Amino acid sequence: MMGTTKFRQAALALGVTVMLAGCAGPNPRDPYEGYNRAMFEFNDTVDTYALKPAATVYKNVTPGFVQTGVSNFFGNLGDAWTAINQLLQGNGQAGMSDLSRFALNSTLGIVGLFDIASEAGLPKHKEDFGQTLGVWGVSSGPYLVLPLLGPSTVRDTFALPVDISGDIWRYKDPTNVRNMGTALRVIDTRAGLLDASTLLEDAALDRYEFLRDGYLQRRESLIHPDGDGPSSKPKKDDSGETSAPVSSESAPKELNSGTPAAKPDSQ
């Protein structure tokens, strides 16, 4: 049954991709902008009328320690999948650390309700299969906004069925408990983002673009942390077209090639 679901999801992802092949936009990283914007609007509407109000109530009504417990519980389930991906990426040390987190929090942390591993000095990480593919050298492909799930890329969309099958909670029985848990998980996640979405509203002229441009950089940096890969983007424009120091006060500041910021940009 799991196989069928996976197949269905893969087929869906493929279908979406093919469907998108028609549209084209000006931004090379976002050729499906027309579709993406429509989906962004759709998600935004769902959020405004359903998810955000529910999350606001949840945040205002539920005691803080319950919210922390809920976050920790689902976060702990995620740690197991993160550990596997760490190992797939060849990060032995981080993988073992995440496995220990999962073991520690699942037992002494009472099925993950308490995140004692963080206090014990094992920091939380988050790795998914899209990142693993990225580490293996698969490029992200165009930006893609998924229904209800939000920002993604073509690569990460193909990785999604694998991530879904790696999610422990989806094997929870009985079904009604699983569904209620999933709803709770979604609401809890959204509640954690309430402040941020207000700020996004403030910071962005165009929320769609702002989110897209930030998201793509973020994913890149997760795959190549510490600027050791193509993600370390110096200001490409410094090399010629931009950034002429204009005012008298900012005297020419050349890039030293030894600077961390001075690596070639890939985007």
Add this chain to the structure above:
Amino acid sequence: MNFIKQFIALATVALAFNAHATAAPANEAPDALVKRISQDVIDTAKNDKAIQAGDTKKVMDLVETKILPYVDFQRMTSLAAGRFWREATPEQQKALTEQFRSLLVFTYSGALSQVKDQTIEFKPLRADPTDTEVEVRSQVNQARGEPIPLNYRVAKGPQGWKIYDINVLGAWLVETYKGTFASEISKGGMDGLIKALTEKNKKLASKPLKTNAPK
């Protein structure tokens, strides 16, 4: 999606980097500078009841006095505008810088009022003493969730080190605004972009800083 929350909440702290406008030692190392400012701003934000309550004026004051002196807005703006910067008239450049600066101040002020129990940890600086551009790396540790990476690009000018770009959660501020700038310019030219920013700022100025439910 978690990314957005943290991106912005951290932009706060990011700006929090710059605390002490007064008395900067002349030869302070860039990472020491960022560290000093961060600590100062965070401590102030955490301990000031008015700021925690979302007092707009107090937050803006904090940003103006402790952070702004260490930020090179001109450079930040020119980088975000990309090639369009050089095509712009000096007046347009000035107006654009001013509006972009206001937008960032509003945003950071909003984020600053959300600083609660975070602590900042700095990573060793990887640079030569002769470098005039360095990247200062840090991370923000929170009570729950993963640590959030927070990096700064700092350049040495006649007035000492100044920050000209901030990276929150892997996304550089300048790079993130670059797309927005380019598309506004393609719609209405440089003046269109300035106008859009001005209107945005007017809206932000007329609304209360803190619109979230109190925690």
